[in-house]
Amino acid sequence: MPKYPDLTEQLSGHEGLEFEAYPDPLSPLYAACKEAGVSPYRGGYKAVPGWQRIDASPWTIGRGHNLEAHPDPAYPAAPGTTCTLEQADAWLESDIAEAEASMLHRWPWMSALPRSVYLALLNMVFNMGAARFSGFQETLYHLKRHEYALAADELVDSLWFRQVGSRARRIVAQVRKGE
Numbered sequence: 001m002p003k004y005p006d007l008t009e010q011l012s013g014h015e016g017l018e019f020e021a022y023p024d025p026l027s028p029l030y031a032a033c034k035e036a037g038v039s040p041y042r043g044g045y046k047a048v049p050g051w052q053r054i055d056a057s058p059w060t061i062g063r064g065h066n067l068e069a070h071p072d073p074a075y076p077a078a079p080g081t082t083c084t085l086e087q088a089d090a091w092l093e094s095d096i097a098e099a100e101a102s103m104l105h106r107w108p109w110m111s112a113l114p115r116s117v118y119l120a121l122l123n124m125v126f127n128m129g130a131a132r133f134s135g136f137q138e139t140l141y142h143l144k145r146h147e148y149a150l151a152a153d154e155l156v157d158s159l160w161f162r163q164v165g166s167r168a169r170r171i172v173a174q175v176r177k178g179e
Contacts, residue, residue: 015064023056062088148178
């Protein structure tokens with residue numbers, strides 16, 4: 001049973017489910033796929049001429065699981081690596097727990113935030129990591145003071161918001177609501 005069923009469901013929707021490793025959405029290979037009009041998923045990246053020489057790091061699988069951040073000889077960070085539904089679900093729960101531990105290590109005060117705000121921030125840390133999230137200094141400033149509308153405004157005024165699309169809009173709405 002997931003610790004946060006609503007977050008697990010939300011992340012499953014945001015991340016999708018891929019049983020075969022694919023190039024990271026911010027990687028040059030992913031961009032080359034988009035430019036060539038081919039899907040980067042299910043081996044579609046192989047249609048890009050010279051794909052083997054284009055950086056795809058980090059290879060991702062399942063529900064947004066970064067294979068390079070979690071080395072496992074059974075699941076190499078390489079094209080052609082596959083997983084089962086059970087493994088994808090297990091990684092998702094493990095990755096949520098890791099994101100939460102990292103978030104609370106840096107910002108222990110977040111544990112006192114309203115649940116929906118807490119889960120929105122956990123979603124962001126899951127997606128980008130605590131190190132990148134720490135760059136949202138103004139957002140963190142407002143969150144610590146329970147100024148949720150101002151924190152949401154800071155999120156909207158970011159490159160992350162422009163890159164992430166509907167996921168970002170949902171997260172911002174959760175933060176803005178502040179419940």
